[in-house]
Amino acid sequence: MTKENRKIKVAFPHMGNVSIAWSAALKKIGAEPFIPPYTSKKTLSIGTKHSPEAICLPYKLILGNFIEAIEGGADYVSMITSPGCCRLGEYGNCIHQALIDLGYEANYVEMRLYDGIKGMYDYLKKVSGKNDPILFARAINIGIRKMFLLDDLEDALSYYRAREIHLGDAEKHYNKALQMIKDADNTRTLKKVKKLVFEEMKKTEIDKNRDVLHVDVTGEIYLVCDPFSNQNILKELGKMGVQTRRSLTISGFIKDAIIPKVFRGSETHLQRAYRMAKPYLMRDIGGDSLECVSDVAYADERGVDGIIHISPFTCMPEIMSQNIFPAMRENCDIPILPLIMDEQTGKAGYLTRLEAFTDLMRRRKRKLEKEAKEKLSV
Ligand code: SF4
Structure with a gap:
């Protein structure tokens, strides 16, 4: 292939499995x-070395991803930007400047996610040099559909992992299912794959009667x-017999920020957040704090066994949420475990906290079941 018709190599930072979705759109x-x-x-x-010390963990990891991408041969690095009250609004400029200062020459391009479909359209126009609405609609469509399926698959993994008889079995089937999603290169194939991936997960041998705990993250x-x-x-929670439900997902975010209102169907996460965060938090203060506060109330309403709140060290909006949680105890009787992560976080200490939290939830669950039985027998 000559230099002229060589395809442009475009990189994004990692965030779980999101690369599978954006790769499909770019192809x-x-x-x-x-x-x-x-x-x-x-x-x-790499990211930590070239970042301000007190900046939040995602910034350091994203910068590290970009440097590795450019050194690996990417022509473009893409960053998602948003307005808002937290540092995310400044991330783009800071990362771009850091790359220039370090002498990296790849093109830096932003996708303005809060502009919805238009933001994605403008981004695709920039990286492809084309202006083809039908082609772009197809690209956005397959990217979004893959992301929704990936999140559903992750939920299925959590169900099977908490109940698997042979350690690692659920993940083995999950990896096969993941490969099927990766390989589907058009929406027709993806529809067929949708059925197959859940059939693959069902091959996991499970103990249906296991006393599983339910935790929102x-x-x-x-x-x-x-x-x-x-x-x-x-x-780690799955290994302890805990089924998890991520309260924040990329597909949930897409529903709120990208999909037009008329196509959304049921209440979105953000809509629920505005409804349920009251009276503890009355407005959006940046990041995901409004969602997090409402997620505690939502988990309590559904009677799940506990909720874990994870935040990067120095993340302003999540420091606010963590300070609101104690005030919620009056109305929400649910165990909450706050975990703060940075580049210094060691695994052993954090596993001990997870084990202690799981013990606490089990004892509480047994106590509640006993009290309910006693009530019935009176
Ligand atoms: S939400 Fe927190 S971690 Fe994310 S960009 Fe804002 S301050 Fe940083």
Whole structure:
């Protein structure tokens, strides 16, 4: 292939499995997705070395992803931007400047997610140099559909992992299912794959009668969705017999920020957040704090066994949420475990906290069941 007709290599930062969705969209427009190595300790140390010390963990990891992508040969690095009261609004400029200062020459391009479909359209136009509404609609369509399926698959993994008889069995089937989603290159194939991936998960041998705990995981969206940055919390909980439900997902975010209102159907996460965060928090204060506060009330309403709140060290909106949780105890009787992550977080200490929290939830569950039985027998 000559230099002139060589496809442009476009990279995005990692955040869980999101690379599968954006790769599909980029392939549709004729660009070559460049997937940097999945975030690792090396990525973290590169990002940390070139970041302000007190900046939040996602910034450091994203910068590390970009540097690894450029060094690997990416022509473009893409950043998602949003307005808002927290540092995310400044991330784009800071990361771009950091790359220039370090002498990296890749093109830096932003996708303004809060502009909805228009933001995605403008982004695709920039990286492809084309202006083809039908092609772009197809690209956005397959990217979004893959993301929804990936999140549903993650929920299924959580169900099977908490009940699997042989450790690692659910993940083995999940990886096969993931590959099927990766390989589906058009929406027709993806529809067929949708059925197949859940059939694959059903092959996991499970103990249906296991006494499983149910825990919601909320917090800053990057940390909730990215296993490296949250120290693979969903997997660790699964091994302890806990089924998790991520309160924040990328597909939930897409529903709120990208899909037009008329196509949304049921109440979105953000709509529920405005309804349920009252009276503890009356307005959006940036990041995901409004959602997190409402997620505690929502978990309590559904009677789940506990909720874990994960946030990056120095994240202003999540510091606010954590300070609101004690005030919620009056109305919400649910155990809450706040976890703060940064590049110094060690796995052993955090596993001990998870084990202690799981013990607490089990004892509480037994106590509540006993009290309910006694009430019935009176
Ligand atoms: S929400 Fe928190 S972690 Fe995310 S960009 Fe804002 S301050 Fe940083």
